[in-house]
Amino acid sequence: MSLITIMPSGKTIEAVEGTTLLAAILAAEVDLTHNCEGNAQCGTCHIFVHEGRKGVSKVAREENEKLDSIVGVGSKSRLACQAKVLGTENIKVELLGFGSGL
Ligand code: FES
DSSP: OEEEEEETTTEEEEEOTTOBHHHHHHHTTOOOOOTTSSSSSSOTTEEEEEEOGGGBOOOOHHHHHHHHTSTTOOTTEEETTTOBBOSSSOEEEEEOGGGGTO
16 A cells, blocks of 8 residues: 655545556546556656655556657656556655646
């Protein structure tokens, strides 16, 4: 079990091991665009993981290739639909663009 803090709202939700960050964020009733329904194809679920990066699954090839095609990607970037909670540490994410409410 990990506690996920969703910025900028600061909302928190508990997530069990194996849950994607996308599923956890949606379960918290926070809107996050996910046009390809979690298939690492669209890049709209791009978020930053600020804390607890070791608490989520590693970046796989498909995710890496999609991230390479997105503008504004940094070392904290993840596709929320591909990053799974490992349950080992708490996680703080930041939503970008549409879903951030900014
Ligand atoms: S929902 Fe499309 S890449 Fe994550």
